[in-house]
Amino acid sequence: MIRQLSVFVENKPGSLMDVTSRLTEAHINIRAVASFDTPEFGILRLVVDKPAEAKGCLTEKGFVVRLHDVIGAELEDKKGNLNQMLAILAEGRINVNYIYSFVIREGKAPVLVFSTDDYERAAQILKDAGVKIVEESDL
Template identity: 70%
Template structure:
């Protein structure tokens, strides 16, 4: 499992900069990021090298944060690999709530990060299909 931190920010200029500045000042390295917005607010989802430090630093600065578990699946950069992983999950009747990727891993394959309500079953069906799952310390 990988721990992801979600940060709720106002949808206005500079709000993401405030988050990244807090993390930078705290010495936290951002490894992946995904954002979602509405007219009033945004949600930043981040995979970082130190989720505890990230949460503590952001909370101290008044940000609303949440740490949750996500699954990281290593997929070779080849046509159809994402489709195959999603097929495995669908056949296992596992819903994917959201998904994003990151590739900055020095010579390693890209990782698809996804959230589901059934982590145990998702891990089980992916491992049974020989999909390499990535743990937090491997990032």
């Protein structure tokens, strides 16, 4: 599993930069980022190299932060691979709450990060189908 930060930010100019500036100052490397917005607030989802330290740093600065487990599935950059993985999960009756990817991994395959309500079963279904599950230590 991978631990992901969910940071609640105001939907206004500079709010995302406030988060990234704090992490930069704390020497925390952002490996993946996705932003989901509503009219007033957004949720910034981050995979970083030091998740517990990042949560502490941001909480100390007044941000509302939650740490969640997510699954990282390494998929070869090949047409249809995302659809194939989603089909495997659908057959296993696993719901995907949200999904995003990151590709900058120094020559390694892209990773799709997703949230589900049944992490262990989802990871096992994917492993059984030959999909490589990425752990934090692999990042």
